[in-house]
Amino acid sequence: MTPDEDALGGLLIADFGRVLAGPYATMLLADLGAEVIKIERPDGGDDTRSWGPPYAGGQATYFQAANRNKTSVALDLRTRDHLEIARDLATRADVVVENFLPGTMNRLGLGYEEVAAENPGVVYCSITGFGGDNDLPGYDLLVQAVGGLMSVTGPSPEEPTKVGVALVDIVTGLHAAVGILAALRHRDRTGRGQRVEVNLLSSLLSALANQSSGYVGAGVVPAAMGNRHPSIAPYELVPTADRALALAVGNDRQFGALVAELGAAGLAEDPRFAGNSDRVAHRAELLEALIPLLAADTADHWFTRLTAAGVPCGPVNDIGEAFALADRLGLAPIATIDDPRRDGPVATVANPIGLSTTPPTYRSAPPQLGESAP
The missing domain is CATH 3.30.1540.10 (formyl-coa transferase, domain 3)
Known part of the structure; x- marks a missing residue:
């Protein structure tokens, strides 16, 4: 597909995000046609590049989970020359995404006000752990604990348990993507950009849905019930006879x-x-x-x-059985990318969004660190 045929073709995203929430949001937008330039530190890049095993083709599969369809530029934002390159990218991008500790981008001269002064149409998305100027570290496990998710997960109230994936990061990434798309729609009508702010704690409280609504509306503080549901049975x-x-x-x-x-x-x-x-x-x-x-x-x-x-x-399927079920149902859960920069095809998890005219595309494998020139 050409950029004009992609849902988000022609959009340029400067991705300063790291780990999962930000990169997941920008990957979803990249799948829909946006050009995403991932800015990484030269000494190791995104933390998830080293989060293995497992590895595939020499890359940590954790990194691969959120970084296809992007290019990687290695910039040391502590140096004047590289900081100027980052500023140039931010001031010509349609979207900027960052998830540094609050205040970091301002200190670098890359905060929303500075960028918007030169690029008034920019949609600038900041992802934090706890919103505002709160500089508590925003790790998924921590937010699952303090945000109440662990209190309703596990076999009993005495055994709080984390969810088996970084679910808060994923939910926050989805909220970020929705916020960015809403701001872009507003810009289409007015020509004006805006700041989008999402944080892990607020995203989790929203995603707790009936559990958090039960507290807000009725004052009920739920507790872990194992695999039971508080309001439905069975x-x-x-x-059964086997499992x-x-x-x-x-x-x-x-x-x-x-x-x-x-x-x-x-x-x-x-x-x-x-x-x-x-x-x-x-x-x-x-x-x-x-x-x-x-x-x-x-x-x-x-x-x-x-x-x-x-x-x-x-x-209760394991992950392999779950993919086999999705395959039997015709859902095509695996997207294979034929990237000439790689020795062979790269398998990634398919984007779950179906669009009849502008479907997601898989143009390039997750990038090697700094493979694109600044």
Whole structure:
């Protein structure tokens, strides 16, 4: 596709982001056609370049997860010459993204006011851990802890547990991308850029959704419930003849279909289980009734049979099995990039956004450090 055929073709993004939240946001925009120039320090580059194993083709796969479709320029912002190159890039870019500690870009003369004075149309996105001038270090694990996510994750309130991926960084990167696109739309109408600010803590509180809404609206402080749901039942893992099955029964019709397939249709008429609130109140008795029935066969058997009956469920897959499922469903979860700069094709996780006219494209593999001239 030519730049005119890409959704974001013709946009230039100066990417001062590091680690995950910023680079993930700019990769999504790069997949949609934006030109992204990644500015990295010469001595090692983005921290995630060294976050391995695993490695693929000599690169840490962590780095590869958020940096395709970009070029890399190595700049030492402590030197006058390299700082001038960075300033020139920022003052001609459509979008600037940075996630340094608050105040760092201002000290370098690369803050929003300085850049916007020469580039009034710039959309300038700052990503921080805790917003404003708070200079607490914004690491995902830390924010999962202090932001409440660990308190509702894990087997019990006594065992707070982190999510198995840097989810707060990813959610923040998505919020950053949405904010940037909204600011670009405003610029299309007015010609004026603006500053976009997102932070990890606020992004997490928003992403806690029903859990945070329950606190704000009703004063309820939730706690970890393992794989159970505070407001729906059965909505958790249940054992079968071989491995756990996730049951996600969200309404009375689905519950009726479940117990009918299990040969226990009468449970739907039991006053303890007739409605969702009843099932939540009598969760233990409900599981006591369901577990012996599900033990009669395997998780894959119940997945096939119950899904056909309209009951949401599925086995607990590992990552490889999850990709195999996506492949069977025709979702094409892996994007292979044929980049002449590499010895062979590079496999990356496909962009999940489907666009009928301007779909994501995969033009270049994650760059080697400083491979492009300043």
